[in-house]
Amino acid sequence: MVTDKDGYIHLIQYLTEHLGLFETSDNHSLASETVMELFEEQLSAQIIMVCGQNPQLSFAQRNMVIREIDAIVYDLEEILAGVANHNATPEQSIFITEFSGLIKNLFDQEIDNLLR
Template sequence: MVTDKEGYIHLVQYLSQHLGLFETPNNQHLIDDTVMDLFESQLAAQIIMVCGQNPSLSFGQRNQVIREIDAIVYDLEEILANVANKKATEAQSVFISEFSGLIKNLFDQEIAFVLAKGTA
């Protein structure tokens, strides 16, 4: 659905270009959540919104969205392996929120395309 699209590849590259943000200097305030906890909760919230905004998605299409999110989380775990379980900073939290919103945008675009194709 989205993990095989060029937009997703660009987002992975964008994350890779910003990996320096995930090197936590000792003087930054840490929040209670880990980097992966934030990614997982933000992505879950975005996908709940995607499904809520698209009630016409079939059960199979919703399952496909969930499988895609699982694949994205797996990719994130691979990319962020060295920092996934470290406490996050405020700046990391902001980045994760923005990145998760971009993932949602990919789903929004793909779902709009799939639904339009289904009605054509």
């Protein structure tokens, strides 16, 4: 649905281009949440929005969206393995929020195509 599209590949490249942002140590952190906790929280909120905005999605289509999110979280865990359990800095938190919004945009486009 999303993970096999060029847009997703570009987002992963965007993330890898900004990995330096995640090299900041924990002692610069003000957040009590880890990098992966923030990603999971933000992605969950975005997918809840996607499903809420598209009540016509079938049960199977919603499950497909959830499987895609699981795949995205797995990819993020692989890419951010070294820092996934570090507390997030304010800059990382902003990036994670932005990145999660971009993921939602991918889902919005794919769902729009799916429901046509």
